[in-house]
Amino acid sequence: MDKRTENLMTLKQHLNLAEAEATAVLKKRILISDGSLNTEQFFSKILCNMLLKTFGEVVVGVVHSDEKFDVEVVVSGAQKQSRALSTVYVSWSNEEFIISLDGKNTKFGNLSNALIMLGAAYSCGAVVKQAISKESIGLGEAYPILLKFNDYFGNDLTFLDSEIDLGKIELGGMGATGSWFVAAMGESNAYGNLHGFDEDLVSAGNLQRSNYTENQIGMRKVWGTYENFKPRNQKLKFIPHEEILQKEGTASGKLYEKIACFVDSRSARRKIQDDCIPRHIFDCSTSGLSEVVLFFGGLGKHEPCLSCVYYETDIEEGKLKNIANSLGVSIDDVKKDKIDLAAAQKIAIKYSEIVPNEIVGLAYDSF
Numbered sequence: 261m262d263k264r265t266e267n268l269m270t271l272k273q274h275l276n277l278a279e280a281e282a283t284a285v286l287k288k289r290i291l292i293s294d295g296s297l298n299t300e301q302f303f304s305k306i307l308c309n310m311l312l313k314t315f316g317e318v319v320v321g322v323v324h325s326d327e328k329f330d331v332e333v334v335v336s337g338a339q340k341q342s343r344a345l346s347t348v349y350v351s352w353s354n355e356e357f358i359i360s361l362d363g364k365n366t367k368f369g370n371l372s373n374a375l376i377m378l379g380a381a382y383s384c385g386a387v388v389k390q391a392i393s394k395e396s397i398g399l400g401e402a403y404p405i406l407l408k409f410n411d412y413f414g415n416d417l418t419f420l421d422s423e424i425d426l427g428k429i430e431l432g433g434m435g436a437t438g439s440w441f442v443a444a445m446g447e448s449n450a451y452g453n454l455h456g457f458d459e460d461l462v463s464a465g466n467l468q469r470s471n472y473t474e475n476q477i478g479m480r481k482v483w484g485t486y487e488n489f490k491p492r493n494q495k496l497k498f499i500p501h502e503e504i505l506q507k508e509g510t511a512s513g514k515l516y517e518k519i520a521c522f523v524d525s526r527s528a529r530r531k532i533q534d535d536c537i538p539r540h541i542f543d544c545s546t547s548g549l550s551e552v553v554l555f556f557g558g559l560g561k562h563e564p565c566l567s568c569v570y571y572e573t574d575i576e577e578g579k580l581k582n583i584a585n586s587l588g589v590s591i592d593d594v595k596k597d598k599i600d601l602a603a604a605q606k607i608a609i610k611y612s613e614i615v616p617n618e619i620v621g622l623a624y625d626s627f
Contacts, residue, residue: 288330360404426452438522451495533566
């Protein structure tokens with residue numbers, strides 16, 4: 261299943277858009293008008309890469325005034341160039357990032373790359389909302405959107421550009437969150453060894469949300485991540501492992517020191533926690549399109565572990581049933597975690613745009 265098909269399914273299933281509406285959204289043209297400052301151009305590059313996960317054409321830079329665009333993003337002090345139907349203005353100071361629809365309160369400041377990436381993620385959401393322009397879906401929040409950095413990181417932001425020794429960290433899962441986590445860490449000034457674990461191959465469907473490109477389809481995800489990894493601090497290394505993260509690290513009686521978990525199911529999280537018994541564990545998950553959930557825990561701190569947080573529930577069973585019903589497969593199929601050929605053929609009966617062989621091996625939770 262390719263990126264376009266993935267996006268069509270997402271728009272239809274989660275936002276209740278009709279086929280024609282969803283197709284029209286994907287065809288919209290986006291313009292990013294930026295300035296000459298390094299921070300502005302870095303922002304434009306990151307935002308463009310994010311938007312290309314959804315839209316077929318994103319243009320950055322100077323264009324002819326007669327060109328037609330559906331949404332224009334005006335960065336910092338740049339001038340609006342087009343007669344786009346919607347305009348999103350973004351700017352920032354040292355204390356906050358501002359997203360508006362009227363261009364008021366434009367601010368200027370130098371930011372670390374980490375904060376620029378955070379602002380780009382929110383800006384991407386604002387552009388998608390304007391492109392869809394369907395009030396009933398209730399995306400996002402009222403404008404202007406103000407991201408006050410001290411709400412996220414406290415009053416001292418100097419650590420974002422400081423050399424931080426990460427030591428050795430095992431990363432479980434190089435999908436949507438894992439691949440982008442590694443890319444974001446590359447923009448920090450941290451150093452150490454990031455060990456990425458994933459046995460899966462990059463598929464066309466991954467291009468809609470993960471940090472991979474078309475020429476990496478068929479490559480192991482860990483090697484795709486390695487290929488895309490260009491760290492700002494050359495002392496930060498990414499070491500790929502073509503396997504799932506498992507308990508071999510405890511064979512000698514030694515615990516994993518730090519694990520960052522990016523797998524895509526509750527059961528997979530429990531397995532990593534129970535098999536690997538990490539001294540410190542960090543987890544990132546998403547709840548549909550509505551939120552990102554972060555968890556931090558550790559041994560000896562009277563804190564819950566991932567198995568406690570993601571315990572097996574009736575709701576989890578209900579979710580498996582919902583996945584099975586929406587895809588036209590049995591709950592026993594879904595409990596296998598990965599889509600086999602028989603299940604892929606059932607899914608293709610319900611969704612005619614799907615080619616069975618292209619989805620074999622994909623995880624149900626991320627499909």
